[in-house]
């Protein structure tokens with residue numbers, strides 16, 4: 001096999017492997033009084049998205065307000081079930097992480113003027129995503 005073919009084969013396998021292994025860590029969700037505390041720090045690093053963006057999305061989706069505390073935990077007003085928060089995080093991944101063209105999780109988000117743009121490292125696609133109001 002030619003060196004180049006071999007290299008392409010390796011790269012291809014590597015890419016597929018990454019997609020198969022894409023398995024975001026569980027997010028720790030607990031209720032404290034009238035608030036929901038979400039420890040999404042590891043999750044945020046894993047999916048390569050800023051915690052502030054994830055927090056903003058959750059608050060918008062659950063129509064509540066909140067903040068990120070000094071320990072990097074998202075504190076939201078109101079009591080939300082683990083199931084519901086997890087469901088919203090899955091939607092977040094679909095909308096803001098997984099490439100719409102090729103389904104690769106190897107994407108980046110950047111702000112261009114006032115919009116967010118997703119760039120895929122797998123296939124090179126670039127497309128704008130909805131802004132969280």
Ligand SMILES: [Zn+2]
Nearest residue numbers: 099102120123
């Ligand atoms: Zn792609």
